[in-house]
Amino acid sequence: VRYWLMKTEPDVFSITHLRESPNATAGWDGVRNYLARNNMREMKLEDGVLFYHSRATPPGVVGIARVAKEAHTDITQFDPASDYYDPKSTLENPRWSQVCLRFEQELAAMLPLDDLRQDPKLEGMVLIQKGSRLSVQPVSAAHWKHILKLAGVKLEKAAKDG
DNA sequence: GCCAACGTTGGC
DNA sequence: GCCAACGTTGGC
Numbered sequence: 113v114r115y116w117l118m119k120t121e122p123d124v125f126s127i128t129h130l131r132e133s134p135n136a137t138a139g140w141d142g143v144r145n146y147l148a149r150n151n152m153r154e155m156k157l158e159d160g161v162l163f164y165h166s167r168a169t170p171p172g173v174v175g176i177a178r179v180a181k182e183a184h185t186d187i188t189q190f191d192p193a194s195d196y197y198d199p200k201s202t203l204e205n206p207r208w209s210q211v212c213l214r215f216e217q218e219l220a221a222m223l224p225l226d227d228l229r230q231d232p233k234l235e236g237m238v239l240i241q242k243g244s245r246l247s248v249q250p251v252s253a254a255h256w257k258h259i260l261k262l263a264g265v266k267l268e269k270a271a272k273d274g
Numbered sequence: 275g276c277c278a279a280c281g282t283t284g285g286c
Numbered sequence: 287g288c289c290a291a292c293g294t295t296g297g298c
Binding site for chain 1: 278279
């Protein structure tokens, strides 16, 4: 099992949208960046995904999802009415892929980007590298574990504080 | 909504 | 295959 982080604008597709999707599962379409696409093609069933809200106030990790279906053709590339239409893609050789994600949990307290930046244990994480805007990125097992721990610790503290 | 940092496109 | 111009991302 490997770990990933996927960015989405909550106005477009939020963790709530995923949770409320049929079977709490949805296709992650619209990725139009080659490196992000290649990362999606590496994903395996049941890999863990940090669900990240970008262009939010504040931006941060808001939940956990699992890969429910490995990379397959993103059909929006063939739909002229779609924002994600790509006239240069062909049916014979589709350019863009998507995976399906299944909702697992929403963090009781989201982890803001700024907190993640401050954490020495997350040094080297792609998310916090300067200028990084990769929307689908790998996360190391150590970073994954630490982030889950942060979410748990934050919960405990909230409970203790009442 | 601004704009810096990236990524892509296309003329040459 | 270089690189200027253009388009996009995403924090702020």
